[in-house]
Amino acid sequence: xxxxxxxxxxxxxxxxxxxxxxxxxxxxxxxxxxxxxxxxxxxxxxxxxxxxxxxxxxxxxxxxxxxxxxxxxxxxxxxxxxxxxxxxxxxxxxxxxxxxxxxxxxxxxxxxxxxxxxxxxxxxxxxxxxxxxxxxxxxxxxxxxxxxxxxxxxxxxxxxxxxxxxxxxxxxxxxxxxxxxxxxxxxxxxxxxxxxxxxxxxxxxxxxxxxxxxxxxxxxxxxxxxxxxxxxxxxxxxxxxxxxxxxxxxxxxxxxxxxxxxxxxxxxxxxxxxxxxxxxxxxxxxxxxxxxxxxxxxxxxxxxxxxxxxxxxxxxxxxxxxxxx
Numbered sequence: 001x002x003x004x005x006x007x008x009x010x011x012x013x014x015x016x017x018x019x020x021x022x023x024x025x026x027x028x029x030x031x032x033x034x035x036x037x038x039x040x041x042x043x044x045x046x047x048x049x050x051x052x053x054x055x056x057x058x059x060x061x062x063x064x065x066x067x068x069x070x071x072x073x074x075x076x077x078x079x080x081x082x083x084x085x086x087x088x089x090x091x092x093x094x095x096x097x098x099x100x101x102x103x104x105x106x107x108x109x110x111x112x113x114x115x116x117x118x119x120x121x122x123x124x125x126x127x128x129x130x131x132x133x134x135x136x137x138x139x140x141x142x143x144x145x146x147x148x149x150x151x152x153x154x155x156x157x158x159x160x161x162x163x164x165x166x167x168x169x170x171x172x173x174x175x176x177x178x179x180x181x182x183x184x185x186x187x188x189x190x191x192x193x194x195x196x197x198x199x200x201x202x203x204x205x206x207x208x209x210x211x212x213x214x215x216x217x218x219x220x221x222x223x224x225x226x227x228x229x230x231x232x233x234x235x236x237x238x239x240x241x242x243x244x245x246x247x248x249x250x251x252x253x254x255x256x257x258x259x260x261x262x263x264x265x266x267x268x269x270x271x272x273x274x275x276x277x278x279x280x281x282x283x284x285x286x287x288x289x290x291x292x293x294x295x296x297x298x299x300x301x302x303x304x305x306x307x308x309x310x311x312x313x314x315x316x317x318x319x320x321x322x323x324x325x
Contacts, residue, residue: 010034014041021265023258023302024048028125032057035072039064044265046073046258049134051278054123055286055301058279062077072275073267076135077257079142080228080272081100082250086311087211087218088143089246092309097215099144102193106132110199112163112173121199122161126176128197129285130152132136132224136195136209138273139223140185143211144282148188149299154178154286158201181287188303207300225240226253247312259315272307280304 013019014037017084022038024031024047032052037046039061052058067070069276077085085278088273091099111118120126141147157180161173180200209220216235221228227250231240249256257273264271280300 011035013072014038014043019048020044021258021262023069026102027120028053029120029123031125032061036064037069039070039072042070043066043070044261046261047275047278048124048274049278049281049283050130050276050285051275053130055279055283056280058275060159062279066094071261072278073261073271073272073273074256074275074278075257075273076138076223077254077260077273078135078223078226079139079307080256080260080310081150082245082247083122083221083226083230084139084142084223085249085312086243086245087220087230089312090230090232090243090311091125091211091213093244096211096213096234099187099189099191099211101191101212102140103207103210104136104193104195105204105208106136106139107201107204107206108199109178109202112165113159116165116166118163118165118166118168119171120162121291122173122175122177127179127181128199129178129181129288130309132196133181133197134225134278134281135223136141136197137284138277139209140193140195140253141277141280141304142307143220144187144189144191144193146188146304147185147193147284147300149175149186149295150284150287150291151185151299152181152291154181154289156180178279178289178292180260181226181288183284183291184187185284186297223260224244226250226256226289247310248314248316253276256315263315267304270308272310274307275291277307287309 023046035045040173078219163171180198182196210219230243234238261271291298
């Protein structure tokens with residue numbers, strides 16, 4: 001009502017000739033179904049994360065889109081925000097030398113205490129890695145480059161969860177997916193990363209992402225946001241130094257990835273929050289679980305390019321669906 005946007009069924013939406021790009025914000029288990037329908041209807045599609053639940057659906061989706069000369073994009077787009085793009089510029093400029101290693105942590109006790117309908121967080125396609133891992137892994141690929149192989153350990157600590165939020169208070173959820181995931185990543189450039197995502201931890205006090213370079217270290221802001229504080233400490237520095245943000249979209253700019261894909265279609269250039277990048281992240285997330293089951297390293301399939309950095313004045317003055325600089 002506020003913006004004069006009609007509410008229609010998926011079928012009616014896909015039948016409209018004035019719709020070129022479908023933003024798919026359904027729950028994870030519906031991502032593939034809706035995205036395939038969009039491609040079949042001749043629409044570009046931008047999915048919520050993860051791209052799909054299974055690798056097979058992800059590969060098929062990218063193949064179908066390519067066969068029809070259509071684009072697939074995917075969240076998260078927080079790596080296009082002012083915080084992570086400033087970090088990217090600093091790393092590219094050599095502020096901490098060449099990346100050597102990184103740590104990433106996302107630790108909480110799940111969503112059943114506050115979310116009105118938290119069941120899907122504990123279904124296949126949910127859990128801390130598939131829910132929050134895309135923010136962290138996408139940020140790391142943006143900052144360091146693609147991942148070559150991973151190893152991991154996973155567990156389900158609590159086989160059931162009881163909802164304590166309204167309106168489903170008292171309902172018991174059967175947990176279908178790992179709720180604590182610890183992984184090691186070997187990046188293509190030689191850097192080594194560690195990531196822990198958990199819905200089993202009551203309290204923690206750890207930085208979201210820290211990157212260690214040959215000349216210093218960087219504390220990266222929360223990849224679930226667009227701005228945040230950046231701290232850098234070089235080998236000769238006595239203390240950490242806060243770095244000013246040099247790029248736009250530092251506030252809540254969810255939608256900038258859609259803005260970028262729309263411009264990319266018009267300008268005939270690659271878009272940054274791409275389906276290929278999202279598939280690389282999906283492959284990594286599955287591979288942590290595969291490694292835990294098999295007790296071995298897992299090589300990731302194929303290769304993906306590090307997304308192109310945004311210029312400080314990218315989309316200057318533009319607004320789209322609440323996206324502002």
